[in-house]
Amino acid sequence: MSVVSTDEGVRWSRYVAVGDSFTEGLWDSPDGRAPADPTAPLRGWADVLAARLSARRVAAGGAPLEYANLAIRGRLLRPILRDQVPAALGLEPDLVSLIGGGNDILRPAADVDRLARDLEAAVARLRAAGVDVLLGTGVDTVDSGLLRATRSRVATYNTHIWSIAHRHGAHVLDLWGMRSLRDWRMWADDRIHLTTQGHARVAQAALVALGLPPDEERWDDPLAPQPPTPRLDRLRGDARWAREHVYPWATRRLHGRSSGDTRTPKRPAAAPVTSEEG
Template sequence: MTTPISDATASATRWSRFVAVGDSFTEGLWDVPDADGQCRGWADQLAGHLSERRTAAGADPLAYANLAIRGRLLRPIIAEQLPAALALEPDLVSLIGGGNDVLRPSVDVDRLARDLEAAVVRLRRAGIDVLLGTGMDSAGSPLIRATRGRVAIYNAHIWSIARRHGAYVVDLWGMRSLRDWRMWAPDRIHLTTDGHARVAEAALVALGLAPDDVAWDDPLAPLPPVPRAQQLRDDARWVRDDVYPWATRRLRRLSSGATRVAKRPELAPVE
């Protein structure tokens, strides 16, 4: 007689092969490096959470690959990373991209959404569960908030795509904790280690699983207001050290990840 499997155990062991695709957000900039010197990031942490739950339930560790490369636009992600992901025969794929596209004022957000939906359809037809993610709310950023309207439209498309095709969505826009600058690296575009950890918890919740940390989206204790002079100095440093190099690469049509390869291109057990 077969012993019934509990709902909790079934959820913990539902996925055995997870592949992450995307850009720097999924590659993991600027989380702490792993044993190989690669930044970990929220997707790596999510894989760790899922693997721990599998082994606790008596199953094999999760097999995981991360194909994301910094600087990638959505179309190259779909053209280059998606076929490689499909070849690995996963049962879960995180597909989060388009952030580099919406930084460009000339972006066609509706076309971006059509490309994303076509990729989701391709994955779902292969029987693969898909995890999408909204863009983050940039209301507090002095320059990036100019993209807020484009991100909001793209987010609306993402929720509609998920509803039509049965995908999961990490609601980054709605995360209260990410409105705190302590969650962000000095470049104000990538997350800190704490930010990545909170997104990994949000991903568990998006997948219908209980978070490991129930306080994953609790706001941090407020800091004293930053003096105006200090804020201006910080903004000037940011423009000099981060905005100017990005704009220069943009004018030269260079990508920060042009010569990089995926950090974890093959499925391997998460220990």
């Protein structure tokens, strides 16, 4: 694979994204269809990042970036590492984003230290193959109501991620530190997945994590403040969220099912990225 060296450091020629729904791209539908539409095509931050990297390669006189996305919603970390990482290595990438563990941490009995050990073994395997790795922290859930209960587990896992990155020379997408993601307008109705605007902000953060300049100087600026939501409206919103999102999730868990059980990767083969895809 050819390597392009430019002042912006776009040296990767084949990028493979692995992970869960965050990397699959829920709920970023480029054609504007509602997130609940199961047939809606998904884009997401990894797709946007690939398009940005590809555009910079082409501008520097290189070939378009080749890109695959193996992420599947609902996946726990071990299946990601067992199934997706070997498949990614088989595509011979020079850049892999490996972000997972969030679905595990939603479970109160999650063993965060074990998650970190498993993750580090996969990072070491990728780095030994000469692959650059982009990891990602969890988001700060301090403002997230019920999800706030996971905050200490997320923080511990994040600390492991930064240590793993230092030991193995990996890059880190710092979602915990993103100010813009503290605004609920960046999040879909399920309060777990990003909106199109949220995915766009994360793609900019990924460029920064890779040591590249972002497309927008003020990419992480918070949105303009909005009036506080009346208490009754908040309570109604919480009840609707529990009914429409928490209950179905809990029901799937009780029956040992996942939202991604019947799904396959949306982009299983590495193919050139066009400017229209970002």
